[in-house]
Amino acid sequence: MSSAIFLGSGLHTALGVNVADCVAALRGAPPQPGFVSCSMDAGAEAIPYFLLSGLPADEPGARLDEVVFEVIQQALDAAGLSPSQRESLALFVGSSSFEIAGEEYRYRQALNQSSSAIPLAECGMANLAERVRSTLGLRGEDYTFNTACTSSANALWYAGKLIEQDVIEHALILAVEFVNNTTTYGFQGLQLLSPTTMRPFDGERNGLVLGESCAAMVLGKSSGSEGFHLRGGANLCDTYSMSTTREDGSAVVDVLRRALASSRLTPDAIRAIKCHGTATITGDAAEARGMLTTFDQLPPCTSLKPFVGHTLGACGLTELILFCEAVKAGFLPGTEGIAADTDGVGFALNQRPMPVVPGHFMLNYFGFGGNNTSLIVSNMADGVDS
């Protein structure tokens, strides 16, 4: 069966305004997050946050459009599609919060004008997709995924499957997550935010730091080259809890094994793993148990959230682009000083940029609503011995 190949990417995170800048920053140590000030009647509070590089967090609506269309342009330029291929692109959007930042701003402004103003005056789950589609003149079908932290991973996975099944020829996948009060205070209320930095799988982990991201990728059908492509994946629902993965790791084991089976690979064929790693006490412990059960010997593991924060619904595509581009550049990112030993959860993260050759790689994502997704990507052709 043919597979969906990654033709071009665009990215804007806390690390930089394009793919090259972001990947270059992965060679260093994870940066310190910035802060956002969330103000309530009780007073303003500074909360650590990985904000988009070089972009002040004001006028949310205009800010989102500026970034989204710039990042899409990066992906389209890199993909090199013909005008007719561009026009027929199918669009897949994955996000947790979509345009809620803009809605908060609009509602606040409207309340200043009239006390009878209502929130969500122009609501629609697929409004962002519709605006992107109409602005770019895309004529292909569009899909909007909202499965919490797995949203854009699932968007990418289904885009790949529709390409493999010849339902569509090319797909544009868009992942967005922008700073907003609803998400920030929601996570704070759940006591999941770190007051300092994000240390996934570390014995001293104390929660996550939220991050902003906009990522885009053009997918197409494999033309026989050895570029990165989707090899397989799995998505399973863990109904243990809305906000926590089953603590014994069994749900993680199930989805990892299913992803390997769908890729026709055994665990020892995986060259490296991109962990989800939210730096929460129970989430990381469950993920670690699941990985240690699935793999007799764990391959090198890395975590990208210390670099860009937890970008929620955008983390699927954001971290996949960061990971694949780093591997293409010949290295596996390291998180120096974070989970340097096995004391935290039983395994250590890669500490410094490590040389890596083509192979099969696993990327894991676990979200609210028990939505668990594991993707296998490869930059090695079928039949080549790993």
Added chain:
Amino acid sequence: MSLKILAIASYCEPIASDGALPELKEMVKISTGVVVRRVTRFVQLALIGAGRCCENVEVAPDTGVYFSSCRGDTEVTASLLEDLISRKELPSPVTFVNSVSNAACFHVARALGLHDRNNFVTNRFDPIVAALTTAYVDITRGEIATALVGSVDSASAPLARHRQRLQVNTSTVIGEGSHWMLVASPSDPRKGIGTIPGAHNFSGWEQLQAWLVGTGDYGNWLLAPGQHLSETDANRIAELIGTTACFDYSRNLPYYDSQTGAAIEQFIRERNEPGMLHVNSDPAGRYSVVLVER
């Protein structure tokens, strides 16, 4: 490949003119057999529709859930925004967690004992077609054998605000809809109540026209015009396929966003024609088609 429809059911009720929303808690218990606490109206509607759909059919634990909605859970999201911005109060953890759209998928899966894939996937003008297309591709690839596919549109109080969001006037009867179907691969040994030969998307009229002309004889099928299909389009499609039978399934429905599921259920339950061609469109002139065969 045609998907076999094993079961289909819905909840679809108008909202009374005084704006009082029907109580759903007891209906959730009756349709799912479980008591589900601390969930939103949107989740309750999903549970009622999905529960009714699976009431009289065995549902394997590895059934996938594919769920869609045009506007999602506006009640909980609006409440979050009012708490934060208007009342300047922190959202409760439960309210925040319930605000993710796949909360409904989670509760459906938990109530029905399902643990396979679970997706909230939608689009603006024909939400359930997005869910159906992704379910179709998973069954076609042999990744799952059965799929529970649904769409939900909920109302929220006060009704005047809900009307404002829907952009409809006070003379329009507003409603809520939760439409679900259990579909399976053709190899499923159970007797189906219909089949879905396909769900398709077209980038424009020429593509739709070419497909209609090239794929089969729909002359004795029903044409079901979708909510956003113009009368002009409906007439030229009817002429193209040579049918005079137009299915005005929405005539007795209250207004809500995603009515394609209602068309499929009404066709299965109430009509005798061999097939139904449901065609919808969007303002850009793209089209979506769902085929249903008896």
